[in-house]
Amino acid sequence: MTAYDSAADIGLLILRVVLGLTMAAHGYNKFFGKGGLKGTAGWFDSMGMKPGMFHARIAATTEMSAGIGLAVGLLTPIPAAGFVALMLVAAWTVHRPNGFFIVKEGWEYNLILAASAVGIATIGAGRLSLDHLLFSTSTLYDYLHGWWGLVISLGLGLAGGIGQLAIFYRPPAKADAA
Template sequence: MNGAEVARIVLRASVGSTMLVHGIAHGRSIKGTAKWFKSIGFSQPRLQARSSAVVEVGAGSALVLGAATPLAASAVVGTMAVAARTVHIKNGFFITKEGYEYVLSLSAASVALSALGSGTASVDRLLLGRRERMSGLQRAALTTGLGLGAAAAQLAAFWSRPQPASTKKEPEQQAQTQQTQQTQESAQG
């Protein structure tokens, strides 16, 4: 086994197991995960919670096994793109401040893995033999395009940026603000 094969296995195992563990955690607490999705601006939060668990467990398992690697990697890219847009981009780069460093790294590793191919110790190799149907560049482009396309579709269908807490006003506060403005206008008029 050469260095490239070892690299493929390490990438598949690390990215795949990371996604798998996240998916299991989301699946074990659908109620809590749904509450979190709602808090970051998603409609249908229970659907989002279930979907995230299924996608993360499925993509993670497929990557670990080296099965449908470009598609599994695209699911990681899509999931990380959604996470970046909804949570991490606004916080800058560094993970210590909830930045996008982590999600970018998982996405880049997934695209690299897709470009490299799943390797000889994989389900893909068992099913497809030695034939590669696409070049590494084509696989990387497919992974990136499908992932970002799926992320854009999910965001367009289900997400709206939540209002910052400081701009949200309770009905009582709105009434008080209006009353204060009216009082000020009458005093001036």
């Protein structure tokens, strides 16, 4: 292992941990923050993701599991797909009408989180990950990075997010401007 390999592994570890724990914190907040799941469910209902309690549980659980999975680098394309699905749904239901920039509550942040997770899945979790520790001598390891990492994370994530929107999202009717 060269010094460059070591630095790249440390860089991947930093990215995975920061992205993963940020996402996990969002899930934790949905479970235990002000209003808890009940408040999150009411918010989901109000934006058209019904039933709200079902989606609150799914979102909080997915945010925590995808976040922790990415942070530790376990089956990395799967948690990365969770990031894509979560951020697609959030961007579409909450942030899309506000444009791109986060300063106007746009979807910029959603894109950064999803693209970063897909990037990590494509590069691979690195030597400082559970993927490397558990699977580096197995053929499964070949599916946890490279083109397979890209296809799995992006394909599963888009399918999950689009599927959830198609099945459950019913935007609230806009008030008539009279």
